[in-house]
Amino acid sequence: MPHRNAPLTETGRLRLARCIVEGGLTLRLAAERFQVSPTTAQRWADRYRTLGEIGMADRSSRPHHSPRRTPTRTERRIIKVRVLRRWGPARIAHLLGLVPSTVHRVLTRFGLARLTHLDRATGAVIRRYERDRPGELVHVDIKKLGNIPHGGGHKTLGRQAGRKNRANAGYSYIHTAVDDHSRLAYSEILADEKKETAAGFWQRAHAFFTSCEITVERVLTDNGARYKSHAWRDTLATAAIAHKRTRPYRPQTNGKVERLNPTLLDEWAYARPYRSEQERRDAFPSWLHSYNHHRGHTALAGKPPTSRVPNLTGQYT
CATH class of the missing domain: 3.30.420.10 (Ribonuclease H-like superfamily/Ribonuclease H)
Incomplete structure (x- = not known):
């Protein structure tokens, strides 16, 4: 989803790309008309040539490679300790020799429930309820x-x-x-x-x-x-x-x-x-x-x- 100050929506990108690819407009003139940089105009024109209209959609900003991401083996150890012992990020980090913020990111990435949402004795997610009207309970x-x-x-x-x-x-x-x-x-x-x-x-x-x-x-x-x-x-x-x-x-x-x-x-x-x-x-x-x-x-x-x-x-x- 484009940010609030984005000069181009998907429709605007498509018009820009067609002006360059199909209309023969130069990059500089197209960039001036749509109030963007020539580099931006070049990017959308190239995507249109390669992918067509579907190339105008937003892409994830996530990098293709994350060499510094926590190794899979370490992530599995974090999850295992959390499930078996029901510890928080600080205690897990101390046990495994990690940083608490790293443990927290791993737990969040895998969608593990907060400890406050769990029954400490069984590990089951606590089912919260609320009666429909005053006085019912x-x-x-x-x-x-x-x-x-x-x-x-x-x-x-x-x-x-x-x-x-x-x-x-x-x-x-x-x-x-x-x-x-x-x-x-x-x-x-x-x-x-x-x-x-x-x-x-x-x-x-x-x-x-x-x-x-x-x-x-x-x-x-x-x-x-x-x-x-x-x-x-x-x-x-x-x-x-x-x-x-x-x-x-x-x-x-x-x-x-x-x-x-x-x-x-x-x-x-x-x-x-x-x-x-x-x-x-x-x-x-x-x-x-x-x-x-x-x-x-x-x-x-x-x-x-x-x-x-x-x-x-x-x-x-």
Whole structure:
């Protein structure tokens, strides 16, 4: 495909070549008429004489010979290590005595999937899915988080003083529910992960999604005891919501909420050196609102989750 400033298209090349070959125009006059160099005019005229009209098409700029290309034997070794060990370019390069950029080019040339797209245990390409409408599936999970002692932890006081100050600080449990289609999230910081606490959280999360005009149909959780309890089962049954559980030892099945957990830690929990647990908790509602209403999501083409929830109250605030 010609670049935007190319003086000749395929049709223009054909007219130029015919003027020279069939019309008898000199190279210099033809070059002046079509605003190109005599060398360019000569090239298209020669191609027309040799190949005819099909010679006016663009050709690949790839060289006929690449004497410095990575040897085939080395390429095979790179591919073998990648397939068997599922290593990245840096580790493969260290093993084989190569440069990481060379390994990366070989992997790209042969279309090998990125490690982030593979299941590390089996090497199979991860099949990503997305539900068709809000509420069709909601992911639920709990993240355990160490509390910040009064006066701050090691990020504020230094590692030695922070370690002493952290004694008996305890833990918090972040219960989170994420809609599969929109990635709209509801989250609370609670004192434990007991069955009564989990059931109470879901009642409030369900009320939140209902207020957003989202009808929850199914809920996906891991196989924790709290999600196998009668309290959890009865809470969902009362609202006519189906309960699905992930396969054992396969947390990626609950990937939407599992991916939100590190984002939550990076952008809120560890985003700055808080001086107390209460200070960090006070910042949580603001961060969650920003995540739902303003923060661009890569899976949503850079738009926030609320962009997929029509008529949501406060969507544009």
